[in-house]
Amino acid sequence: MAGRPKKRGIYGRGDYWLDWDRLSDGNLRSPNLTIFWYDTERGRIRSVSARTADLAAARKALDRHYLQHTDGELICPTCGQQRNGGAEMLVLRAITDYLTINEELPSFKAVRARLNHVVRYIAKIETPDVRCSKVDEAWIARFRTWLGEQPVITSSGKERPARRSLSSIENSVLQLAAAINAAKGRNEISKSAQFKPIPTKELNRTPQRRLAVEELADAFRYATDPKYPTKRFGLHRFLMLSVGTAARPDAVHDFSTKPERRQWNPQRHVVALNPAGRRQTRKRRAIVIVPPQLGERINEVDGFFVPFVSVKSAWETMVKSLNWPADGEGGMKLIRRSIGQLLRDAGTPRAWSEEWRDPALKVPGEQIEVQLGHRVIDSVTDLYAAFDPDYQHAATKALGGIIDAINERCPAAFAPRERQAA
Numbered sequence: 001m002a003g004r005p006k007k008r009g010i011y012g013r014g015d016y017w018l019d020w021d022r023l024s025d026g027n028l029r030s031p032n033l034t035i036f037w038y039d040t041e042r043g044r045i046r047s048v049s050a051r052t053a054d055l056a057a058a059r060k061a062l063d064r065h066y067l068q069h070t071d072g073e074l075i076c077p078t079c080g081q082q083r084n085g086g087a088e089m090l091v092l093r094a095i096t097d098y099l100t101i102n103e104e105l106p107s108f109k110a111v112r113a114r115l116n117h118v119v120r121y122i123a124k125i126e127t128p129d130v131r132c133s134k135v136d137e138a139w140i141a142r143f144r145t146w147l148g149e150q151p152v153i154t155s156s157g158k159e160r161p162a163r164r165s166l167s168s169i170e171n172s173v174l175q176l177a178a179a180i181n182a183a184k185g186r187n188e189i190s191k192s193a194q195f196k197p198i199p200t201k202e203l204n205r206t207p208q209r210r211l212a213v214e215e216l217a218d219a220f221r222y223a224t225d226p227k228y229p230t231k232r233f234g235l236h237r238f239l240m241l242s243v244g245t246a247a248r249p250d251a252v253h254d255f256s257t258k259p260e261r262r263q264w265n266p267q268r269h270v271v272a273l274n275p276a277g278r279r280q281t282r283k284r285r286a287i288v289i290v291p292p293q294l295g296e297r298i299n300e301v302d303g304f305f306v307p308f309v310s311v312k313s314a315w316e317t318m319v320k321s322l323n324w325p326a327d328g329e330g331g332m333k334l335i336r337r338s339i340g341q342l343l344r345d346a347g348t349p350r351a352w353s354e355e356w357r358d359p360a361l362k363v364p365g366e367q368i369e370v371q372l373g374h375r376v377i378d379s380v381t382d383l384y385a386a387f388d389p390d391y392q393h394a395a396t397k398a399l400g401g402i403i404d405a406i407n408e409r410c411p412a413a414f415a416p417r418e419r420q421a422a
Contacts (some may be wrong), residue, residue: 011038011059013066018058020045033058035065063100078336089183089422091176098179106281114175117147132180133191141194144169158313166203173197195240211338211400213352215322216243217409222318224412233417234308237316240414241305242335242404244399246343246371247273249332251285253311256304269295270386273373284373287386289393291400293407293414300416336372341401343368346398351365352405354397367395 003183009019021034033050035058048065050058096117102108121143122128130139147169151159177193183190211219216239223236241252251273257264262276269292273285290298298305311331320331345351347362369375370392377385385391406413 010055010309011062013062016062016066018050018062031120035062060103064103067097067101074213078122089132089264091102091132091135091180092119092128094132095119095176096181098182098322100414101182104277107283111175114172117150117172118143118176119125121146132183133194133399135176135180136194137196140173143306144173148171167200169200170200170203174200207329207331207334207337209325209337210341211334213342213405214339215324216335216402217413218322220320220406220410220413222321224415224417225411232314234306234311235318236314236417238311238315239335240294240297243339243403244290245273245288246336246339246399247285248283248336248373249289250283253304253306257301257308258303264298265386266299267293268387271298272386284376286373288371289391289396291396291403293400293403297414297416308312320328340368340372341398342402343371343395343398346394346401352402356401360399361394361401363394365396367392371395 009017010044011018016035016037018033021029025404029286030049032053034056035050036045036047038044039046050061052058052061068157088329095118099108099112099115103113105111115267119195122130124146148164148166150164152164173195174197177195177197180193219239220236223232223239225232238252241247241255241345242249245252247255254275255263255273256275260276263272263274264270269290270287271290274280274287315332319326324330324334342352344354347359348356351357351361364365366375370377401416
């Protein structure tokens with residue numbers, strides 16, 4: 001049997017190392033870096049491509065491969081024996097490993113933000129070398145109290161006056177439990193989380209605020225004010241797509257007409273809110289049909305419909321200007337909730353105009369559920385349903401009626417508009 005080679009390369013972890021794969025003449029076998037390891041069962045060195053020539057990205061690829069195929073730092077890479085105190089994995093180590101393995105998740109940014117609160121808390125306590133098994137109910141209670149007292153900082157770096165919600169705090173607790181349990185899943189020596197998160201549905205207080213058509217028109221008048229041709233352009237686009245699809249704010253920001261994303265079919269006005277290659281999450285992004293008023297505006301765009309990473313700052317300024325409640329009731333999902341309510345009102349005495357008080361115009365509940373992403377269509381059926389003339393017919397017609405009602409009050413709401421240079 002060939003002797004076991006020494007670990008070498010650009011970067012290593014355990015029995016795995018990163019290097020260029022070269023031919024006997026010294027030329028590269030592949031333009032990408034390669035992950036190597038010694039397979040004791042086969043008695044030879046094995047390898048797999050890191051699929052990138054970038055060193056930083058390749059290091060992350062090796063870390064993911066290592067954590068997915070070994071017991072992590074709990075097993076000594078030299079002798080294969082359990083390390084002393086192996087069951088007492090550091091919380092920071094568990095969090096780092098968890099983030100490394102799950103870096104490709106669609107919800108990774110939210111996961112990282114929630115765990116960052118835990119990291120900040122550990123950095124402030126007297127003994128930051130906290131072990132997973134020491135994080136019990138009392139420890140979590142102290143963490144909840146601490147996080148509840150921390151200011152809420154917006155993406156623009158400003159401090160929000162509102163207190164952090166209980167459900168937001170508990171999301172960090174839930175994520176920490178997931179990280180600790182993932183460490184347990186990689187090695188039986190580790191313990192599961194020694195605390196029980198509170199289900200967020202027991203903590204959530206569903207906002208009661210809903211916007212009437214008149215208030216939606218107020219938002220469009222604010223966003224289309226000719227005195228601000230550039231500053232409020234992104235907000236205007238956000239409002240149009242939010243009203244025309246009832247999508248979540250993150251899905252609105254993420255919608256693009258680029259062909260490779262396969263999100264826009266101009267012939268059928270079909271919008272796939274989930275881009276090609278992105279895995280669906282619990283917050284499902286639906287396939288919907290948009291009304292012609294919005295479809296015409298989408299056809300004018302090449303790329304992201306909302307041309308900014310986020311319009312949250314512009315939204316918050318608008319909420320303040322229009323005197324809408326901001327404490328838990330004026331978030332960016334307010335448009336989605338309001339459109340959902342208006343769809344339910346279609347055909348009823350609560351309809352937004354006399355024209356829509358005909359019971360025949362009522363939108364079936366299942367179409368509202370599909371529009372909001374709450375109803376999951378079979379994955380195969382989903383590919384073809386959107387091209388059926390009856391697919392979401394009532395919901396799409398009602399959305400068109402809502403847009404017409406907004407246009408009556410604000411003619412510029414869905415009118416063509418070019419972004420002018422600043």
